[in-house]
Amino acid sequence: MGFKKVDNNDLKTKMSPNFLGMPIREGGKLVEKTYRKNEIESSYTGLFSEILILNEEFLDFHYSTDGRRNSSEGNGNISIFNNSIKDRLWDAKLQFSGSQFNDQNIENNIELGIFEPNSNKVLKYDIVSPEELPDLVKVYENIENLTEDLNFSTNSLSDSNLNENRVRNHLLLLERENKIKFSISIVNVSNSILEKIKFKKYFPNNFYDTEVESEKIKDFKITKTFIECPLPNLKPGETLEIIILSKVFPKKKEKITTGKLNLTFNLPNKVLSGVKINKFSAYSHAMHAIKKVEKNYAPNHWQCSLIFENHSDFKIKLKSILIYDKSKSKKILDLDLGATGDTIILPRGKYVSSYFDFIDEKEPT
Structure with missing residues (x-):
């Protein structure tokens, strides 16, 4: 043996x-008896991958001719990015809450499935009760008749020139061409930068030969019923002036309105609706x-x-x-x-x- x-x-x-x-x-x-402590071993010196989650909200405010906000709309996008160039994610889940989701609560998850490397997914939602959102911009509109035969200035109008709804009336020459100047001021009264601003001003069919005077606005669209153009970003407290010239020829005594005004914009890195991202989980x-x-x-x-x-x-x-x-x-x-x-x-x-x-x-x- x-x-x-x-x-x-x-x-x-x-x-x-x-x-x-x-x-x-x-x-x-x-x-x-031997012992081992909990320990981590690592010598990695390369770049890290990340899951990036971005929540953006877009607001659409509607203003009457006297500058008051009379309606609002809004929506949001939750974007999830897998910036890894090689790692797939699967069984991904996103948990979020907020008053905007009547069918969601803190216990609910949204199943997102598989994320391929270098891919993204976007969840869209509408803002509930946007009229409760605070004012982020103030709009002031001054109207002036530039017709030479009319010795008239809107600044000299007294309270007798206001109608029962406290809206100022302006005089027009009947059966004559009247040249009207609209001076519109847009003021950012929030504490955030306003981005991706779109301006839209409506006009009734009575107006014609409409044009825009502004050094900061180049790419604008003019039709018979509205003017539309993008605006530069507005910093907190900053004011943007827009001058619009148009003509109107009243053929009979009638009430002619100037049309409403719309502003659409985005607040980067800020969510007003109360949507909250609670948790993101996935396997890799x-x-x-x-x-x-x-x-x-x-x-x-x-x-x-x-x-x-x-x-x-x-x-x-x-x-x-x-x-x-x-x-x-x-x-x-x-x-x-x-x-x-x-x-x-x-x-x-x-x-x-x-x-x-x-x-x-x-x-x-």
């Missing part, structure tokens, strides 16, 4: 992507397995540790680890990682838990 010499390499097996080694027996009796490329060593002096007794590897380019935050026995009635390992601070696993990084013991005839998996 003889013995064959076996070195340590003969006892070990190669690791596969989904399995970290066969059980390794300890040589000899365990004299002193990661691996976890149990590394185990069967104790030679105690058959079916296993010394184990959990290994979690981040195979993606995303930073992954471990919040908790919970391992049950086969019956799922007994907790073998229960770690609340959030209670001890953030446990961040960088791309290509690895988390190894502390040792825990397990007794079973079959090796732990």
Whole structure:
């Protein structure tokens, strides 16, 4: 009877992507129990991928001829971007809440499915009760008749020139061409920059030869019934002046109105409707397995540790680890990682838990 010499390499097996080694027996009796602390291993120096979530709201305010806001509309876009060039996300969920979603609450999730690398998805919603939104702009409109035969100035009108609705009346020459000047001031009274502003001024069919005088406005569209053009961004407290010239030829005594005014704009990095993004979750490329060593002096007794590897380019935050026995009635390992601070696993990084013991005839998996 003889013995064959076996070195340590003969006892070990190669690791596969989904399995970290066969059980390794300890040589000899365990004299002193060994310990392992929870630790993170990482040497990644590349670029990180991110999930970017942007919520933009677009508001459409309607103003009467006296500058009062008489109606409002609004909608929003929630855009989710996966900027990784290689990592797919699947089973993505977005949890959000707010008064704008009558059928949503904090417990509900929106299923977003799969995000391919370098892709995005957009969720659209309408703003409920936009009339309750605060005034973000003030609009002032001054009207002047430039007809030479009319020795008249709107600034000299008294209260007797106001109708029962407190709207100022202006005199027009009957059966004569009247040249009208509209001086419109748009003031940003909010504390945010207004972007993507679109201006639209309506006119009845009585008006013709309409034109715009403004150094800051170049790309405008003029039709028989309205003028439409984009406006430059407005900083908080900034005012933009628009001069519109038009003509009207009253053929009979009748009331001629000047038409309403619409403003559409966007507030970057600000949400007025109360929509709140609560949580985004998804799966990406990661691996976890149990590394185990069967104790030679105690058959079916296993010394184990959990290994979690981040195979993606995303930073992954471990919040908790919970391992049950086969019956799922007994907790073998229960770690609340959030209670001890953030446990961040960088791309290509690895988390190894502390040792825990397990007794079973079959090796732990």
